[in-house]
Amino acid sequence: MKLRRKVYMTAGYNTISLGTGRKEFNPKKERPGLEHYLKEAGQGTLTQIGGADNVDEGVVGNFMASRFNKQAHLGAFMPMIDAKLMYKPSIRTEGACASGGLALISGIKSILAETAEVVLSVGVEVQNTQKAIYGADVLAGAGWFQKRKDGHAYFFPGQFSDRAGAYYEKYGKDYTRKGLAKWFANAMDNARLCDTAQEHHNTHPNPIELGMMEPNGKVFTDHLNVFDCSKVSDGASAIAIMSEDGLKRCGIAKKDAVEVIGLGHAVGDITEDPKDLTRLDTIEKAIQLAFESAGITKDDLATIEVHDCFTIAGILATEALGFAERGKGAQFVADGNTARDGKIPINTTGGLIGWGHPTGATGVHQAVTIWEQLTGRAGKAQIEIPANRPYGMTINMGGDDKTVVAIVYKQGE
Amino acid sequence: MDYINKLEKVSVLGAAGKMGSGILLLTAVEMADQALKSENKDKSFTLNAIDVSNDALGGLMRYLKVQVQKLAEKKMVALRGMYADRNDLIENGEIIDQYVLDVMTYVRPTTALEAAYNSTLVFEAVSENKDLKNKLLSQIDKNSSNKPWFLTNTSSVPIHELEKGADLKGRIVGFHFYNPPAVQKLVELIVTDATAADLKDFAMTYAKNLRKIIVPSNDFAGFIGNGHFMRDALHGIHTVEKLAKENSFVEAVYMVNKVSQDYLVRPMGIFQLIDYVGVDVVKFIMNVMNPYLKDEDLHSDLLDKYFELGVKGGQFSSGAQKDGFLKYEKGRVSGIYDPDKKDYVAVADIQEACDKKLGDLPKSCVAWKSIIGKKDRSKEFTALFGDLKNMDTLGAKLAMEYGARSNAIGKKLVADNVAHSEADVNTVMLTGFFHAYGPINEYFV
Numbered sequence: 130m131k132l133r134r135k136v137y138m139t140a141g142y143n144t145i146s147l148g149t150g151r152k153e154f155n156p157k158k159e160r161p162g163l164e165h166y167l168k169e170a171g172q173g174t175l176t177q178i179g180g181a182d183n184v185d186e187g188v189v190g191n192f193m194a195s196r197f198n199k200q201a202h203l204g205a206f207m208p209m210i211d212a213k214l215m216y217k218p219s220i221r222t223e224g225a226c227a228s229g230g231l232a233l234i235s236g237i238k239s240i241l242a243e244t245a246e247v248v249l250s251v252g253v254e255v256q257n258t259q260k261a262i263y264g265a266d267v268l269a270g271a272g273w274f275q276k277r278k279d280g281h282a283y284f285f286p287g288q289f290s291d292r293a294g295a296y297y298e299k300y301g302k303d304y305t306r307k308g309l310a311k312w313f314a315n316a317m318d319n320a321r322l323c324d325t326a327q328e329h330h331n332t333h334p335n336p337i338e339l340g341m342m343e344p345n346g347k348v349f350t351d352h353l354n355v356f357d358c359s360k361v362s363d364g365a366s367a368i369a370i371m372s373e374d375g376l377k378r379c380g381i382a383k384k385d386a387v388e389v390i391g392l393g394h395a396v397g398d399i400t401e402d403p404k405d406l407t408r409l410d411t412i413e414k415a416i417q418l419a420f421e422s423a424g425i426t427k428d429d430l431a432t433i434e435v436h437d438c439f440t441i442a443g444i445l446a447t448e449a450l451g452f453a454e455r456g457k458g459a460q461f462v463a464d465g466n467t468a469r470d471g472k473i474p475i476n477t478t479g480g481l482i483g484w485g486h487p488t489g490a491t492g493v494h495q496a497v498t499i500w501e502q503l504t505g506r507a508g509k510a511q512i513e514i515p516a517n518r519p520y521g522m523t524i525n526m527g528g529d530d531k532t533v534v535a536i537v538y539k540q541g542e
Numbered sequence: 543m544d545y546i547n548k549l550e551k552v553s554v555l556g557a558a559g560k561m562g563s564g565i566l567l568l569t570a571v572e573m574a575d576q577a578l579k580s581e582n583k584d585k586s587f588t589l590n591a592i593d594v595s596n597d598a599l600g601g602l603m604r605y606l607k608v609q610v611q612k613l614a615e616k617k618m619v620a621l622r623g624m625y626a627d628r629n630d631l632i633e634n635g636e637i638i639d640q641y642v643l644d645v646m647t648y649v650r651p652t653t654a655l656e657a658a659y660n661s662t663l664v665f666e667a668v669s670e671n672k673d674l675k676n677k678l679l680s681q682i683d684k685n686s687s688n689k690p691w692f693l694t695n696t697s698s699v700p701i702h703e704l705e706k707g708a709d710l711k712g713r714i715v716g717f718h719f720y721n722p723p724a725v726q727k728l729v730e731l732i733v734t735d736a737t738a739a740d741l742k743d744f745a746m747t748y749a750k751n752l753r754k755i756i757v758p759s760n761d762f763a764g765f766i767g768n769g770h771f772m773r774d775a776l777h778g779i780h781t782v783e784k785l786a787k788e789n790s791f792v793e794a795v796y797m798v799n800k801v802s803q804d805y806l807v808r809p810m811g812i813f814q815l816i817d818y819v820g821v822d823v824v825k826f827i828m829n830v831m832n833p834y835l836k837d838e839d840l841h842s843d844l845l846d847k848y849f850e851l852g853v854k855g856g857q858f859s860s861g862a863q864k865d866g867f868l869k870y871e872k873g874r875v876s877g878i879y880d881p882d883k884k885d886y887v888a889v890a891d892i893q894e895a896c897d898k899k900l901g902d903l904p905k906s907c908v909a910w911k912s913i914i915g916k917k918d919r920s921k922e923f924t925a926l927f928g929d930l931k932n933m934d935t936l937g938a939k940l941a942m943e944y945g946a947r948s949n950a951i952g953k954k955l956v957a958d959n960v961a962h963s964e965a966d967v968n969t970v971m972l973t974g975f976f977h978a979y980g981p982i983n984e985y986f987v
């Protein structure tokens with residue numbers, strides 16, 4: 130898709146990602162609810178853009194508040210964030226863990242359609258309302274329900290365990306596990322540099338050792354251990370999506386925003402099993418669409434946020450992006466190429482495994498991280514953005530490679 | 543031995559008690575797990591939960607539901623397999639609910655002992671009273687045509703005395719769980735000279751299915767665990783009495799408790815452990831054991847005195863610790879009982895002076911919490927106890943005496959033929975009491 134008008138994102142805000150690992154987290158104590166996160170993130174962005182008066186419409190990305198919090202109809206929470214949003218249009222988007230990405234798409238399309246100049250886009254999920262074993266039922270809604278009965282107790286870890294198992298079989302288990310463990314270790318390194326990350330307080334002296342722990346199918350999955358998995362998280366992220374007029378209205382300089390250069394949005398058939406467990410085909414398609422739309426290649430990228438709900442998904446994404454040949458992704462990662470000082474730094478604030486995975490918020494969180502990195506706001510987590518490859522990219526996935534939103538960004542100029 | 547047949551009709555006596563409720567839980571879950579196997583689909587299981595206290599039975603059913611649910615959540619991977627043929631149960635939550643219901647369905651709470659007349663297997667966990675146990679077992683046996691097997695949880699009564707008292711002729715075995723049965727891995731198994739081989743086999747299979755560690759103990763009052771603990775506790779009490787000549791009584795209690803915890807690297811000090819088990823229970827078990835001991839007097843006037851003063855320890859139904867030798871606030875020791883004042887003295891008031899008297903802990907000292915997760919701990923303990931041996935502080939001296947006494951108690955249990963081996967003694971203390979090293983070791987010689 131060619132963008133018929135310039136679209137920018139700016140004024141990102143993340144709440145903390147709350148869950149096990151954060152010092153504030155106590156499973157026995159009452160915790161903030163959806164309203165708190167929506168409000169904190171929404172206001173966090175509004176104060177950076179001169180207030181809610183400047184906003185034309187709102188969009189809330191959320192996956193399963195209907196079950197985690199017994200709350201649907203999230204679009205109508207916008208005026209709660211700020212009374213000045215009263216009677217303005219607002220909708221909620223859902224595409225499983227890509228719900229946040231869809232909230233971005235929705236805002237971008239409103240700008241392109243010229244029905245809005247400023248869109249407030251908020252992603253949110255509050256998942257610690259249930260023990261993980263019941264949360265697994267809720268999250269399984271991202272797959273086809275007809276397959277639930279035969280699925281694993283931990284449905285999605287089970288799906289990606291199958292992918293990991295297939296990869297082991299094809300390319301060797303020890304070899305692969307080294308890549309997975311390194312992915313986890315990178316996530317910890319990066320999360321420790323980011324205040325809001327769920328693993329910010331992680332001090333384990335040897336994450337690689339944790340990552341190498343042998344999976345135990347009797348209590349969890351056959352091919353993945355718990356460190357291969359993102360955790361259960363509560364959190365929200367917000368960002369403002371604007372046209373050039375919108376930036377002017379809010380008094381924001383282009384250099385303080387990122388421009389959306391290209392866009393790829395694709396879905397696969399939820400009722401079909403993956404053709405090849407060692408490939409993420411829909412992700413690959415969305416990446417290709419985004420590159421075409423942006424007119425760039427992978428070699429123009431400075432940093433990427435990929436959807437590492439599981440370490441194996443991270444490895445497969447490096448192959449889908451073309452950084453490594455099939456079967457070489459584990460090597461590429463194990464060699465440190467995706468670390469923050471590597472050839473292509475990936476998930477510089479920890480990604481889903483390190484920063485956290487409040488499912489409906491994740492797509493927006495990825496955009497916020499890229500905005501921070503490309504505009505020099507990433508604090509301790511800041512990496513260098515080379516002048517000759519100034520682009521950033523987000524890849525947000527819903528379900529097992531079913532809904533994918535890929536976006537290419539560049540600092541505004 | 544047909545394991546499943548025996549498991550079909552079971553009663554637990556004292557089911558609402560601390561031990562009975564855990565035994566009931568484990569047995570109900572084992573029944574359900576067996577019943578869910580396809581080869582057992584035609585079997586029907588009954589588990590009578592018998593207790594004199596009607597109120598407590600109500601509480602028991604609530605406890606059971608919560609605990610079964612927790613267990614189910616932990617074994618969800620297996621449960622999905624067990625309910626694979628139930629197409630109406632799809633989500634984890636649905637399967638867990640069904641499992642809880644299935645387990646609860648076997649359990650029949652009742653105050654009527656007659657319910658046990660039908661059973662083929664009886665777990666006995668009523669209060670530690672030989673006459674009561676004898677009476678109940680013989681009443682059931684006389685009224686039953688099943689020739690039932692009895693598994694008693696007694697902590698101190700020799701099994702052959704119950705066998706004789708109730709005229710059971712080889713149909714009884716000591717199956718001594720630790721508290722709480724659902725958590726503690728250790729079971730001491732005590733057979734008599736007459737115990738039927740089938741019954742022993744059953745007990746071994748049942749323990750294996752429950753994933754318990756079995757340590758055989760000979761049929762001697764107190765068996766291995768209490769054989770060690772009671773003497774170890776008495777050593778602590780005697781040390782207090784000695785120290786109290788030159789210190790105040792509460793100071794002496796503080797010091798011995800600290801030495802037995804921090805210096806010996808145990809999960810809790812000896813007085814905290816006495817409180818945990820209950821001053822009354824400890825006194826009681828000593829009373830039961832004492833008549834069987836020839837060359838020693840297992841008795842403490844101090845425990846009698848505390849018992850009379852109503853200072854008993856034990857737990858609230860919530861599991862929180864009741865005050866005993868020590869006072870507890872939010873699970874931490876905050877005071878020490880002074881029997882003269884009949885009140886608690888704040889630890890904060892005496893701590894500094896006492897710690898000074900004990901002297902510094904050596905640098906090699908490790909916390910129980912930090913070492914218990916390690917597999918090989920011998921290096922740390924060789925260093926620590928090597929240092930203590932060469933130190934001239936009161937704390938080091940008391941610790942070395944304590945360790946040596948514990949060692950001697952362990953060896954005596956083997957010499958007296960209570961335990962089959964030194965390794966068995968160590969297993970009991972390591973798994974049943976969570977010690978970080980076995981009492982029989984080279985550290986204190």
Ligand SMILES: NC(=O)c1ccc[n+]([C@@H]2O[C@H](COP(=O)([O-])OP(=O)(O)OC[C@H]3O[C@@H](n4cnc5c(N)ncnc54)[C@H](O)[C@@H]3O)[C@@H](O)[C@H]2O)c1
Pocket residue numbers: 555556557558559560561562592593594595598666667668669670671674678695696697698718719720721819
């Ligand atoms: N508590 C421990 O740490 C521990 C450890 C191992 C073994 N044991 C042994 O387990 C047994 C039970 O101990 P506990 O600590 O659970 O005691 P408890 O007091 O908690 O439970 C005893 C239960 O027996 C019931 N009871 C009393 N008389 C009865 C009768 N006539 N018929 C039916 N039920 C009756 C009581 O109502 C009570 O619920 C004792 O033999 C004890 O020595 C205890």
